Amino acid sequence: ASEDHKEYLKHALHIARTAGQTILAAFNTRSSLHIDLKNDNDADLVTQVDRSVEAAIFSYLRAQYPSHRFVGEEGTAASGDTNTGIVANDETPTWVVDPVDGTTNFVHGFPFVAVSIAVVIRGTPVVGVVYNPIMNEMFQGLLNGGSSMNDIALPLPPVRPLKSLASALVATEYGSDRGSEVLDAKFAALRDVVGSPARGVRSLGSASLTMCYVARGALDAYWEAGVHAWDVAGATVILREAGGLVSNWSKPDSSAAEPYDICARNVVCVRKTAEELHAKAILESIRTTLRPVGYTRD
Ligand code: IPD
Structure with missing residues (x-):
């Protein structure tokens, strides 16, 4: 550094x-x-x-x-x-x-x-x-x-094995936007990820802390549409340095390998796993489930 x-x-x-x-x-x-x-x-x-x-x-x-x-x-x-x-x-x-x-x-x-x-x-x-x-x-x-x-x-030991979404504790948020189109997209995403199935779902009410809990290993994955740059900027470097993956999901045809844009109003992230290919597969399975929500870039 x-x-x-x-x-x-x-x-x-x-x-x-x-x-x-x-x-x-x-x-x-x-x-x-x-x-x-x-x-x-x-x-x-x-x-x-x-x-x-x-x-x-x-x-x-x-x-x-x-x-x-x-x-x-x-x-x-x-x-x-x-x-x-x-x-x-x-x-x-x-x-x-x-x-x-x-x-x-x-x-x-x-x-x-x-x-x-x-x-x-x-x-x-x-x-x-x-x-x-x-x-x-x-x-x-x-x-x-x-x-x-x-x-x-980070992540705090012991790091639990995580091979697929089926053994994952995931988190998402509903955000402050109560428009029915936005809510429909969010609930459809929630339904699909939880039905994939994921083991459990949490909502902590703070995007930055949720990402830090993914970095810590207490949560396995998190996604949200509607976040702003100030919600995710600090936690992004904390999570990456903890070996986690963070990506955007607004563009379904984009690659998870593209650098994460903190201003794009969305986030999907997965914690460090023993083998990165498992984290990548979980990230991809969540990304492909999510439907774009049209927010203007910060
Ligand atoms: C909000 C929280 C919330 C998330 C929203 C954010 P604020 O930030 O992080 O968990 O769902 O998207 O705007 O308004 O409490 O600073």
Whole structure:
């Protein structure tokens, strides 16, 4: 891993821990939360904590790296411009931040809540930190430098054998979009994967943590349509460094070998297996089951 990337990771860890203290304090005293609906949608929430944590993270990072770019969930939502500007030929390091991933969990007191911080260069996440301050789980990953949870290398041992979907614990999410076309596509995908059959299905309510649980080996696979770059950027490097595979599924004719586009609004991933061909086969069997959901690229 490059020295620059190591320094980015150091700052990301520091500010994630600081943000985590704010999130934990607010989680424990939820009565004073100020909650707003995004686009008048009861399934898409934002709180004052999301906004203030994002502002604090960016103010710290901007002071360290004034020439870098900064993309955050709440700033992007407030500006109404969903184009992140993240493209494959951009050399400028871009910090991609979700201050509270799992806002609905946060509001309801369900403890899968994380701050996610990534550095993306040329469209590829090179540093990722996903911190759940409620459960005190710190996931970190560095391109070509490995990944860990609370300083233990991922995946956590013992790594269970996994040869096919039939013995897999999988995860997906319904997202915040309640349009019937989108829901039909998601439920059809869920039906097909679970009927394949998969052993069990979970929904944790935080895309970044779900990917980290795949990296950890507690979940075997995960897919979702509707995710944004800030939900998946940090966890992508953590999962890859843990030997997992991550891919897009919006283009049925595309190859799983194409580099994962964090802005494409979808994800499918599988954890490390003893033999990679098993992970590849599981990834492919999920990808071919999924029907495209037409979201505009971030
Ligand atoms: C959401 C969560 C959720 C996923 C959504 C995300 P937020 O992020 O990760 O699990 O289903 O797609 O938008 O809004 O809590 O930061």
